[in-house]
Amino acid sequence: MLQVENLDVFYGSYQVLWDVSLDVTNGEVVAVLGPNGSGKSTVLKAIMGLVPIRAGRVIFEGSDLTRVPTHEMVAHGISMVLERRRLFTNMTVRENILLGAYHKSVASQTKDRLEWVESLFPILAERRDQIAGKMSGGEQQMVAIARSLMSKPRLLLMDEPYLGLAPKIVDQIVQIIRKINGEGIAVLFNEQNVKLSFGVSNQGYLLEGGRMVLSGTGDEMMNSDVVRRVYLGV
Numbered sequence: 001m002l003q004v005e006n007l008d009v010f011y012g013s014y015q016v017l018w019d020v021s022l023d024v025t026n027g028e029v030v031a032v033l034g035p036n037g038s039g040k041s042t043v044l045k046a047i048m049g050l051v052p053i054r055a056g057r058v059i060f061e062g063s064d065l066t067r068v069p070t071h072e073m074v075a076h077g078i079s080m081v082l083e084r085r086r087l088f089t090n091m092t093v094r095e096n097i098l099l100g101a102y103h104k105s106v107a108s109q110t111k112d113r114l115e116w117v118e119s120l121f122p123i124l125a126e127r128r129d130q131i132a133g134k135m136s137g138g139e140q141q142m143v144a145i146a147r148s149l150m151s152k153p154r155l156l157l158m159d160e161p162y163l164g165l166a167p168k169i170v171d172q173i174v175q176i177i178r179k180i181n182g183e184g185i186a187v188l189f190n191e192q193n194v195k196l197s198f199g200v201s202n203q204g205y206l207l208e209g210g211r212m213v214l215s216g217t218g219d220e221m222m223n224s225d226v227v228r229r230v231y232l233g234v
């Protein structure tokens, strides 16, 4: 479904990704694991066109999307939940969700999409008139996810979906990722905690210092010497 091939990414003259490749197969949940500053967010941003790609390619469902601007990505079936949720905190829950349907390819189906999204997150239908900034961190994350789903993506990118959330809320977000995946949507997310990465994913990648150093199933990753070295220093 998604092939990321040999990406090099720079911030100015500072290189942050070296020759990074990864694959997402239809219907999979894939985690990009890595310590702080290893470049996980940059991988997702590069796929989404939020940072320029110096070398390499992003192929999605057979099309080369490497230079496609971010605002066109939703029309190709990819959407992203940004880190720290980035809601419009003085707007209501419903208004925030509707912002996910701004693109012309989506606008005509807004009503159906809203019904679908609110059926996945009934609490957001109940709270539709609440000001988003007054909700808890977990609820705000749900709003951000709901907004990204309004374009009915076939692939959802999630930048640190558990960041700053209490363990109980993390469990809820894990359930939501499963639910989204149950709708046939593939998910690619990044996370720095090993257990959280592999609790929900079929496949994972480990990034270290801007390079992919390992890939495998959750079990393979959890038991690998490389993960133990990067995380435990053994």
Ligand SMILES: Nc1ncnc2c1ncn2[C@@H]1O[C@H](COP(=O)(O)OP(=O)(O)OP(=O)(O)O)[C@@H](O)[C@H]1O
Residues within 6 Å of the ligand: 011, 016, 034, 035, 036, 037, 038, 039, 040, 041, 042, 043, 192
């Ligand atoms: N806009 C930017 N300009 C310059 N350097 C940046 C920018 N964003 C990130 N970096 C640097 O690029 C490197 C990779 O950052 P990135 O955010 O992708 O890592 P990460 O693995 O997601 O880390 P974290 O878990 O802290 O979010 C880091 O050294 C970071 O300081």
